[in-house]
Amino acid sequence: xxxxxxxxxxxxxxxxxxxxxxxxxxxxxxxxxxxxxxxxxxxxxxxxxxxxxxxxxxxxxxxxxxxxxxxxxxxxxxxxxxxxxxxxxxxxxxxxxxxxxxxxxxxxxxxxxxxxxxxxxxxxxxxxxxxxxxxxxxxxxxxxxxxxxxxxxxxxxxxxxxxxxxxxxxxxxxxxxxxxxxxxxxxxxxxxxxxxxxxxxxxxxxxxxxxxxxxxxxxxxxxxxxxxxxxxxxxxxxxxxxxxxxxxxxxxxxxxxxxxxxxxxxxxxxxxxxxxxxxxxxxxxxxxxxx
Numbered sequence: 001x002x003x004x005x006x007x008x009x010x011x012x013x014x015x016x017x018x019x020x021x022x023x024x025x026x027x028x029x030x031x032x033x034x035x036x037x038x039x040x041x042x043x044x045x046x047x048x049x050x051x052x053x054x055x056x057x058x059x060x061x062x063x064x065x066x067x068x069x070x071x072x073x074x075x076x077x078x079x080x081x082x083x084x085x086x087x088x089x090x091x092x093x094x095x096x097x098x099x100x101x102x103x104x105x106x107x108x109x110x111x112x113x114x115x116x117x118x119x120x121x122x123x124x125x126x127x128x129x130x131x132x133x134x135x136x137x138x139x140x141x142x143x144x145x146x147x148x149x150x151x152x153x154x155x156x157x158x159x160x161x162x163x164x165x166x167x168x169x170x171x172x173x174x175x176x177x178x179x180x181x182x183x184x185x186x187x188x189x190x191x192x193x194x195x196x197x198x199x200x201x202x203x204x205x206x207x208x209x210x211x212x213x214x215x216x217x218x219x220x221x222x223x224x225x226x227x228x229x230x231x232x233x234x235x236x237x238x239x240x241x242x243x244x245x246x247x248x249x250x251x252x253x254x255x256x257x258x259x260x261x262x263x264x265x266x267x268x269x270x271x272x273x274x275x276x277x278x279x280x281x282x283x284x285x286x287x288x289x290x291x
Contacts (some may be wrong), residue, residue, distance in 0.1 A: 051238035092274050096149040099281055106281065113282025116275050120267070121283075129286045133261065134245055139286045142242040144234050145170075153280035159266035167266055170234030171222055177257030182218065185208065191252040192213040197227050197239045200247055234262075 005014050007025055017024040047053065051063040062068075080175060081088075087108045099105045101246040114213065125131050129138035136144065145155050145168055176182040182190075192202040193211025202208070215227070224233040229237040236244060245251050245260065267276060283289070 017114075020155035082131060088274055091277060096153060096280060099277065100149060100284075109281040110285055111276040112275065113278035116271065116279050117282055120271065121279070129283065136244060137242070137288075138283050139288050140242060141290075142237065142240060143288070143290065144229070144231065144236050144244075146231050147279055147284070147288060149284050149289070152283050153276060153291070155264065156271075156276050156279050156283075157266065157268045160264040161261060162263065162266040163223050164268065168234065170232075172261030173222075173235075173255065173259045175257065175259035176218065178259070182214065182256070186214045187253055187256045190219065191249050191256060194219075194227065194235070194238045194252065195249060198247070199242075199243075208274045266290070 003015065006012070007014055007023060010025065013026045013099035014023045014125045014139070015026045048061075052060050052068050053060045053063065061172060087105070090105060091109060091112075092283050094102070094105060099109050117125075121129075123137045125138055126135075131137035131139075136142075141147070143151065145160065155168065158164045158168065160168050161170065162174065174181060177184065178188050189207045191211070192206035193208050193215055196202050196206075196208055215223075216225070220227070223229055223238055223253065224235070227238040229235045236242075241247070243251070244262070245255055267279075271279070
């Protein structure tokens with residue numbers, strides 16, 4: 001071998017390739033590594049033969065084992081459905097109250113409801129049902145549309161102000177400021193007044209008497225003379241410390257000025273009746289469910 005084909009620093013033969021004066025050393029991969037690489041190629045050919053691998057015009061090669069991950073999942077789901085079928089049948093035939101009175105059915109419904117809640121409801125109400133601003137907390141005792149099992153099931157099934165024909169429409173809160181129904185000063189006063197009803201601090205200079213009059217003239221028709229709300233209208237109780245959109249004065253003024261009208265989709269048609277029952281039972285078990 002020509003001495004010029006040997007690298008002077010390492011004493012290793014070169015390939016003869018040179019880039020910008022840099023010579024490529026001829027250092028082959030270890031033989032054991034090469035054999036392992038060849039084995040993986042042979043192994044991959046085996047996979048092509050026994051498992052789905054190659055796309056065809058309208059399908060794919062099924063493989064000698066006739067196995068697919070999709071079918072494996074379907075098989076497992078079918079097995080789970082078959083295992084649960086007797087309890088699901090009982091759940092479908094039982095009323096909500098019968099489910100609540102049967103410990104075995106109740107436990108099954110809660111387990112199924114928990115899974116459905118995480119998948120469908122948690123994005124808005126939170127994993128534990130704690131809610132967020134503009135999304136109701138399902139753990140407390142404040143229910144805008146009612147917290148009995150039947151009420152919860154009705155809300156889940158048909159939604160609030162949804163496109164479902166049986167949805168609860170209620171009365172969306174008007175935009176009193178934007179539509180020129182009330183002046184800014186009136187809105188400021190009534191905001192201070194409703195804050196005082198729930199024990200929140202108000203500006204010492206606030207005109208609560210004027211706010212009370214504005215409330216009686218404009219707001220009481222929905223929220224009631226005592227401001228405790230009306231469920232048939234979806235008007236919340238303003239005398240407790242629970243505020244869906246925030247209790248600071250700015251949030252209340254913004255709500256009065258621009259109006260409110262929360263919506264919830266109808267889940268009938270998206271979820272089967274057994275799942276809706278299970279969800280109602282599970283939500284009712286959070287601790288805020290009414291008897």
